[in-house]
Amino acid sequence: MAERQINPKLKTALDLGPVVLFFLGYIALRDREFVIGGTAYSGFVLITAAFVPILALSTLALWRLTGSVSKMQIVTLVLVVVFGGLTVWLNDERFFKMKPTLIYLIFGGLLGIGLLRGQSWLKLVMDGMIPLDSEGWMILTRRLCFFFLALAVLNEIIWRSMSTDAWVTFKTFGLTLAIFAFFMTQSRLFRDHGTSDPDEG
Structure with missing residues (x-):
């Protein structure tokens, strides 16, 4: 199926938005520590936890709007889910x-x-x-x-x-x-x- 064309600015926002949000979130929370369920998490780990679903939603939106996503985007999303999940789970x-x-x-x-x-x-x-x-x-x-x-x-x-x-x-x-x-x-x-x-x- 041919890729549907969308506004270039919207496509750029979906491609780069999650990374920019990760950066801004890290800058805001980098010096803070959060205790959840008796475990202390750094701002980096919490931002990582937020980045995973944001990237997933961005990729899903791109797929719904254009009808396709590249193989590179799929591999990247899978690795983000795996390594982001390990970061949060192991707090590392x-x-x-x-x-x-x-x-x-x-x-x-x-x-x-x-x-x-x-x-x-x-x-x-x-x-x-x-x-x-x-x-x-x-x-x-x-x-x-x-x-x-x-x-x-x-x-x-x-x-x-x-x-x-x-x-x-x-x-x-x-x-x-x-x-x-x-x-x-x-x-x-x-x-x-x-x-x-x-x-x-």
Whole structure:
């Protein structure tokens, strides 16, 4: 079924809104501690508990409005539920901090497996949204594979060696800007290997 078009501002709000709300909630509650059922929880853990249903509702709304969600969004939601749930259940913020590492390892690993088979699984995931020829898809897939693996390493370095404030800022803004910058630097690839038909190649 073809994806239904919605207002770009609404789509952006549904895509980025949960992450922005997580950041704002953390800033508001980061220095507070809450006792629930005799157990003390940090503001980070409570915000994580709120983030899980917010992301789920945002993804559901996106699906209802457009008729589809990407495979990446589904994988991300599943991992958020699992690692967010572990964070709250075990009252240990490390699980949620490890989540981006696992997400990028999975994405990078899957792209790598496809490359070893001589295939661009990125093309399948993106459903022809980018008009590239076959060589272009393979080049972009290789670059994105290494990029995801680099992000996984960077996330591990930051959450293990820096403060929670630094990690939250990195997760909210650093990762988003890094992905945006990556695709901006691919303009020459899109120019040299672009096609008039997204389904070509």
